[in-house]
Amino acid sequence: xxxNETLSATVRAKGGKGAARAERRQGRVPGVIYGDxxxxxxxxxxxxxxxxxxxxxxxxxxxxxxxxxxxxHRVIPRDYxxxxxxxxxxxxxxxxxxxxxxISVDIPIHVKGAEVSPGVKLGGTVNLVLxxxxxxxxxxxxxxxxxxxxxxxxxxxxxxxDDVKLPAGTRPASKENATILSIVAPVxxxxxxxxxxxxxxxxxxx
Numbered sequence: 001x002x003x004n005e006t007l008s009a010t011v012r013a014k015g016g017k018g019a020a021r022a023e024r025r026q027g028r029v030p031g032v033i034y035g036d037x038x039x040x041x042x043x044x045x046x047x048x049x050x051x052x053x054x055x056x057x058x059x060x061x062x063x064x065x066x067x068x069x070x071x072x073h074r075v076i077p078r079d080y081x082x083x084x085x086x087x088x089x090x091x092x093x094x095x096x097x098x099x100x101x102x103i104s105v106d107i108p109i110h111v112k113g114a115e116v117s118p119g120v121k122l123g124g125t126v127n128l129v130l131x132x133x134x135x136x137x138x139x140x141x142x143x144x145x146x147x148x149x150x151x152x153x154x155x156x157x158x159x160x161x162d163d164v165k166l167p168a169g170t171r172p173a174s175k176e177n178a179t180i181l182s183i184v185a186p187v188x189x190x191x192x193x194x195x196x197x198x199x200x201x202x203x204x205x206x
Contacts, residue, residue, distance in 0.1 A: 051089055061107060109132055146166060
């Protein structure tokens with residue numbers, strides 16, 4: 001379960017592109033808190049702090065106690081936008097969580113047992129089709145990952161969502177039984193180019 005972490009923000013009085021640009025010029029990132037049948041709150045956060053949180057990983061699967069001008073909001077990030085050139089955060093959305101809230105979260109997949117997999121030992125490669133699963137779970141019980149054990153899988157084996165034991169208290173957000181991974185055979189080495197033709201013998205002198 002991901003531990004609740006803390007963030008701080010301030011209320012911003014105005015919305016719109018002009019106000020958002022003004023926040024960014026001051027080293028802050030505009031955002032919004034919404035959900036739980038309450039009015040949205042326009043906020044801004046310190047750029048450096050938010051940048052570190054995003055790139056530390058698991059940002060969108062972490063519950064935060066977000067303090068806004070002395071008032072605490074229990075939230076989870078739902079989306080954020082990055083500058084297309086600089087990859088720096090320019091906006092962030094937080095979903096307010098009520099008591100016992102069930103949410104959908106992208107949980108990373110952790111492949112286990114590759115070092116002893118018969119298929120991998122024969123030269124096969126693990127082709128990871130999905131890097132995360134979207135699961136429904138209680139906001140107080142967000143798992144750190146979904147373990148997929150391939151220690152007994154041979155060449156050509158495929159793992160689907162229904163084949164995996166999901167963390168307790170979770171279920172797939174979609175009914176699609178998608179492929180998670182497969183063990184694929186190594187690509188045959190390309191044939192070596194034909195040997196260059198031997199140079200022609202010099203013409204006999206007359």
